[in-house]
Amino acid sequence: MPKILVCGRGGCGKSTLTAIAANTLSKRGEVFVLDADESNLCLSNMLGIDSEKTLMGYFGGKAEVKKALLSFLKSEGKEKTPMFTTELTFEDLKNFSSWRDNIGFIQTGKIEHGMEGCACPMGAVTREFLKKLKVKDSQYVLVDTEAGIEHFGRGVHEAIDLVWLVIEPSFESISLCEKTIGLISEGKHVKPYKVILNKVNDESRSELEELLLKRKIKVDGFLPFRSEISKANLKGEKLTIEDSNLINSIL
Numbered sequence: 140m141p142k143i144l145v146c147g148r149g150g151c152g153k154s155t156l157t158a159i160a161a162n163t164l165s166k167r168g169e170v171f172v173l174d175a176d177e178s179n180l181c182l183s184n185m186l187g188i189d190s191e192k193t194l195m196g197y198f199g200g201k202a203e204v205k206k207a208l209l210s211f212l213k214s215e216g217k218e219k220t221p222m223f224t225t226e227l228t229f230e231d232l233k234n235f236s237s238w239r240d241n242i243g244f245i246q247t248g249k250i251e252h253g254m255e256g257c258a259c260p261m262g263a264v265t266r267e268f269l270k271k272l273k274v275k276d277s278q279y280v281l282v283d284t285e286a287g288i289e290h291f292g293r294g295v296h297e298a299i300d301l302v303w304l305v306i307e308p309s310f311e312s313i314s315l316c317e318k319t320i321g322l323i324s325e326g327k328h329v330k331p332y333k334v335i336l337n338k339v340n341d342e343s344r345s346e347l348e349e350l351l352l353k354r355k356i357k358v359d360g361f362l363p364f365r366s367e368i369s370k371a372n373l374k375g376e377k378l379t380i381e382d383s384n385l386i387n388s389i390l
């Protein structure tokens with residue numbers, strides 16, 4: 140079953156869609172959610188899973204990860220580290236991630252200190268983790284990303300099966316979607332994608348569809364603006380919404 144990368148501009152609703160998809164898919168099988176956003180903090184609240192666990196911690200901490208990555212790079216990729224050789228299953232994930240019902244959760248890691256350096260090691264860990272993760276038929280992996288397109292530069296999409304492009308009613312969002320489609324349609328790692336319009340009403344939905352059509356971008360799913368979503372988010376509460384129709388249209 141698919142490993143899905145959820146992408147789009149900041150605030151377009153990536154984490155919201157991730158939480159709604161996790162709720163919906165957890166009725167069909169096990170769902171593992173990876174929070175690969177190094178900055179934003181509240182996906183765990185949306186999922187109702189209180190957890191500080193990180194992949195960076197699992198791999199020995201940021202300093203160890205940086206050392207391993209440096210020796211990997213210096214050996215021009217010949218010298219493998221355990222981080223990059225061990226295959227992982229959902230059963231393995233249960234030992235070091237947090238679970239609620241059928242939903243597992245871990246963060247790659249967050250920027251914790253000023254001057255600590257860039258987030259590239261976290262991008263590399265996300266990419267290598269996804270490459271090593273084995274997924275069975277009734278299992279789903281949802282990867283919530285940071286705003287924008289930097290993860291594509293880091294090759295995080297290499298081991299991904301499907302990309303969800305989330306668009307809110309803004310020109311920036313449309314432009315970023317077009318740019319992203321270009322990035323995932325070139326080179327060795329061409330990926331299928333689905334386009335989701337979020338925070339729309341009837342008027343903005345048809346305007347957006349028209350603007351996207353001019354760019355030859357077809358819309359696959361819609362999530363209307365819902366006040367219960369913004370209310371829950373204001374208080375940092377769990378999102379309980381499921382949406383089978385939306386998820387069926389974008390799988």
Ligand SMILES: Nc1ncnc2c1ncn2[C@@H]1O[C@H](COP(=O)(O)OP(=O)(O)O)[C@@H](O)[C@H]1O
Pocket residue numbers: 147148149150151152153154155156179286337338339362363364365366368369370372373
């Ligand atoms: N469909 C929606 N209806 C109402 N509010 C929404 C909807 N989708 C997202 N939001 C709100 O928009 C803000 C940004 O959403 P979020 O999922 O955190 O975006 P991202 O992860 O892309 O940065 C949050 O306050 C969230 O509650």
Ligand SMILES: [Mg+2]
Pocket residue numbers: 153154155176179283284
């Ligand atoms: Mg987010």
